[in-house]
Amino acid sequence: MITESLSPLSQALTLPCGATLKNRIAKSAMSDSLGDGAGNPTNEQIRLYERWALGGLALSIIGEVQGTPHFAEKPGNLILSNHSDRNLFERLATAGTANSAQLWLQLGHAGAMADAPISTPKGPSALDLPGLSCAALSLDEILALPAEFAHTASLSKQFGFGGVELHAAHGFLLNQFLSPLFNKREDAYGGSLHNRMRLLLEVIEAVRNAVGPEFPVGIKLNATDQLEGGFEEDESLQVVAALDKTSIDLIDISGGTYFPGAASSSDRAGSGPYFLSFAARSRKKTTIPLMVTGGFKTLSQAERAVSEGNVDVVGLARALVVDPELPSYWLSGQHGEPQFPRFKNPPEGGVTAWYTMQLTRHAKGETALSPHDLEEAIAAYEIRDEARRRIWKSKLS
Numbered sequence: 001m002i003t004e005s006l007s008p009l010s011q012a013l014t015l016p017c018g019a020t021l022k023n024r025i026a027k028s029a030m031s032d033s034l035g036d037g038a039g040n041p042t043n044e045q046i047r048l049y050e051r052w053a054l055g056g057l058a059l060s061i062i063g064e065v066q067g068t069p070h071f072a073e074k075p076g077n078l079i080l081s082n083h084s085d086r087n088l089f090e091r092l093a094t095a096g097t098a099n100s101a102q103l104w105l106q107l108g109h110a111g112a113m114a115d116a117p118i119s120t121p122k123g124p125s126a127l128d129l130p131g132l133s134c135a136a137l138s139l140d141e142i143l144a145l146p147a148e149f150a151h152t153a154s155l156s157k158q159f160g161f162g163g164v165e166l167h168a169a170h171g172f173l174l175n176q177f178l179s180p181l182f183n184k185r186e187d188a189y190g191g192s193l194h195n196r197m198r199l200l201l202e203v204i205e206a207v208r209n210a211v212g213p214e215f216p217v218g219i220k221l222n223a224t225d226q227l228e229g230g231f232e233e234d235e236s237l238q239v240v241a242a243l244d245k246t247s248i249d250l251i252d253i254s255g256g257t258y259f260p261g262a263a264s265s266s267d268r269a270g271s272g273p274y275f276l277s278f279a280a281r282s283r284k285k286t287t288i289p290l291m292v293t294g295g296f297k298t299l300s301q302a303e304r305a306v307s308e309g310n311v312d313v314v315g316l317a318r319a320l321v322v323d324p325e326l327p328s329y330w331l332s333g334q335h336g337e338p339q340f341p342r343f344k345n346p347p348e349g350g351v352t353a354w355y356t357m358q359l360t361r362h363a364k365g366e367t368a369l370s371p372h373d374l375e376e377a378i379a380a381y382e383i384r385d386e387a388r389r390r391i392w393k394s395k396l397s
Ligand SMILES: Cc1cc2nc3c(=O)[nH]c(=O)nc-3n(C[C@H](O)[C@H](O)[C@H](O)COP(=O)(O)O)c2cc1C
Pocket: 028, 029, 030, 031, 032, 062, 063, 064, 106, 167, 169, 170, 220, 254, 255, 265, 266, 267, 272, 293, 294, 295, 296, 315, 316, 317, 318, 319, 352, 353, 355, 356
């Protein structure tokens, strides 16, 4: 039996910037849909992040925090800007760092996949596909993006968060620029991979200049979009090699997209963990710490991934929705494996909606949902988004 002191998960990890993660378990970014509809945190959200911190993880990442109201992924996203309610954000930062956990904000921009009712979706190139149409960003709009990300990163630091993660995965803006499917530009930001990663590298440089050398800056990167014509492993490896020359502190490897009809990691039921072979290939390209997110279900999977040497941090999303206290069980040697729900023929996006509503239950201190509540959960999720869209439009549009 593996004891606490021997578990590879219990070892601390010092990031290149000098910050330390107290162990190897992270809650990967989740869009929790718990913002108040006007971009500010709610008391329920603050309680949820405190609960996760008390549950023993080293790092918790809030998904899809926007710098402006114009390209949100959902109306429950947070917006961190000069108009934010500083007091609520500071309370969130304090609660989520209980128990020496770190709380980072994932800086998001949904681009072509921005929630159409509350935004005007724009990506690298105009698209008119079933379920996805958007205009193209102008060159001036692209040139403004690094400073926008940098400003949000700077506010994250000022408001007491421990770090930021740039969202370059799952089909959102920075991933769209990398993807030949979304990015058909013929200027310096499109065409060759060198050009398609230009925006990402400019954002990293601007963010680092804004936050200084000692503040953690991570990135979530798709190993593959798992989408025909999309961003694939060989190109992603070249991005990893380019990231190695930057001041990034943690590369969070994941995959899949929320492109209509595509496979997303959060809806996927297959046996994991996913992306480990990509992590092994990445290890040869970089010395930056690697986190892998996707499909971890058991303690032995997590321990094996770290002890094999290609993964420094295990990223968990759904496992920490099923059981927010899981890290403390795993680290104390009590297995306490999470009991994952199984769904029969869920509709696209249905599993992610169920998990999002389960988060709401935790945040409110209510009893857990059962897998049989799938339809009810999807309906409640949609009704809440509609209500939030009304608030968003009245206060922010
Ligand atoms: C409810 C929910 C919301 C999510 N929102 C985000 C997000 O905002 N940003 C992100 O990078 N990934 C998001 N994900 C994806 C997860 O971070 C993760 O990559 C995926 O669920 C696979 O990991 P898992 O098997 O541990 O769940 C979300 C997943 C779930 C279940």
